[in-house]
Amino acid sequence: MAKQPLAFRMRPQHINDVIGQQHLVGHGEMIQRMVEAERLHSMVLYGPPGTGKTSMAIGIANSLKIRYKLLNAAIDKKKDIEIAIEEAKMSGQLVVILDEVHRLDKAKQDFLLPHVESNLITLIGCTTENPYHKINPAIRSRCHIFELFRLEPADILEALDRAIQDKENGLGDLPLAVDKEAKEHLANACNGDLRAALNGLELAAYSTPKQNGEIVIDLSTAEKSMQKKSFSHDKGGDAHYDVLSAFQKSIRGSDVDAALHYLARLIEAGDLESIARRMLVCAYEDIGLANPQAGPRALAAVQTAERVGFPEARIPLSVAIVELCLSPKSNSAYMALDAALADIRKGNTGEIPAHLKDAHYKGAAALGRGIDYEYPHNYEGGWVKQQYLPDKIKRKQYYYPKDTGKFEKGLQQIYQKVKK
Numbered sequence: 001m002a003k004q005p006l007a008f009r010m011r012p013q014h015i016n017d018v019i020g021q022q023h024l025v026g027h028g029e030m031i032q033r034m035v036e037a038e039r040l041h042s043m044v045l046y047g048p049p050g051t052g053k054t055s056m057a058i059g060i061a062n063s064l065k066i067r068y069k070l071l072n073a074a075i076d077k078k079k080d081i082e083i084a085i086e087e088a089k090m091s092g093q094l095v096v097i098l099d100e101v102h103r104l105d106k107a108k109q110d111f112l113l114p115h116v117e118s119n120l121i122t123l124i125g126c127t128t129e130n131p132y133h134k135i136n137p138a139i140r141s142r143c144h145i146f147e148l149f150r151l152e153p154a155d156i157l158e159a160l161d162r163a164i165q166d167k168e169n170g171l172g173d174l175p176l177a178v179d180k181e182a183k184e185h186l187a188n189a190c191n192g193d194l195r196a197a198l199n200g201l202e203l204a205a206y207s208t209p210k211q212n213g214e215i216v217i218d219l220s221t222a223e224k225s226m227q228k229k230s231f232s233h234d235k236g237g238d239a240h241y242d243v244l245s246a247f248q249k250s251i252r253g254s255d256v257d258a259a260l261h262y263l264a265r266l267i268e269a270g271d272l273e274s275i276a277r278r279m280l281v282c283a284y285e286d287i288g289l290a291n292p293q294a295g296p297r298a299l300a301a302v303q304t305a306e307r308v309g310f311p312e313a314r315i316p317l318s319v320a321i322v323e324l325c326l327s328p329k330s331n332s333a334y335m336a337l338d339a340a341l342a343d344i345r346k347g348n349t350g351e352i353p354a355h356l357k358d359a360h361y362k363g364a365a366a367l368g369r370g371i372d373y374e375y376p377h378n379y380e381g382g383w384v385k386q387q388y389l390p391d392k393i394k395r396k397q398y399y400y401p402k403d404t405g406k407f408e409k410g411l412q413q414i415y416q417k418v419k420k
Helices: 030-037 053-063 078-091 106-117 153-165 180-189 194-207 219-226 238-252 256-268 272-290 294-308 314-326 332-346 406-419
Strands: 043-046 068-072 094-099 121-127 144-147 176-178 215-217
Touching: 030 053, 030 144, 043 053, 053 068, 053 094, 053 121, 068 078, 078 094, 078 106, 078 121, 106 121, 153 176, 153 180, 153 194, 180 194, 180 219, 194 215, 194 219, 215 219, 238 256, 238 272, 238 314, 256 272, 256 314, 272 294, 272 314, 272 332, 272 406, 294 314
Parallel strands: 043 121, 043 144, 068 094, 094 121, 176 215
Antiparallel strands: none
């Protein structure tokens, strides 16, 4: 009989063996609490491929020492579900782990629902689809819904090390020597899909001939096993920060082609977090009031990218980068704030004018608080000439509007009118 795939053999046997997903299985989190209380409820686990949905379901059942049965809503027939129900009636308790639960047709669902309702079986549905969009409300309303996220490279590295060392289920019986660069490539190239990383490791281990009694897996072998070339910088090295710096400066300099080039490098490195951070900083630091909508649109692109994951994430990112590059640029707002902060830190402040001080307490008027304050909305145009800065710096100007972009040109006209 052929040996089962490494990814299958390395599935966790206990909830504490689950890789990542600490927001669900960490100390004090909901699924961990269910297990500790021995009060299991039907649930739907959803998230991208390779994030450990089925593995988590198996780990939950094993942790509670409850028998489980693996079914697939797309492949298994109603008869298979009927057999599971009969097993549950005989054993008294059964967890049905149903992959692709969003593919459950009406006949299977109608048969299954009463048994979920009566708690004869505990259903754990697994899906890559958003259950609020794809799962029938009748199933959804009877289940807790938990989202799993793409694993971080550190999580993948932990799983790879386990597989390399495990003699019973992993590759520990092989004389493996896996280079650090090879492991890091497997961890990064899989884009958070643990199954893909383990498949790559397994292919490398069994297809590489021994050298001096060892199976040496180097970077070149890892690249071939993952069918993806490695990238020339790591996330913690100087080269990585050089690329990030070039990325932001290219956006600031309105060079679309250069920005897309550096974006491509960062995508190959799988570093969505750094891409997102730099894009949002650029939207407010370098574009600012010249195109205020660039910020919200960049955020929307980042959130979409995080939602869909790579490779599709590159699509909203590319749209946002082109807009950021070709937007007019202005740093006037944050430069104005920095100038104000500089005054504060030098002690150049002064006393708040009395008419601006809080007057919402008994005795405030006797202290002269708020007496001469003019309410702008009582005046035409919602504005009245009035001093707001302390006497010491009452003629201070921090904001110097720039003549870039229609929005800031409009602000400039209002600002100049007010200052007169």
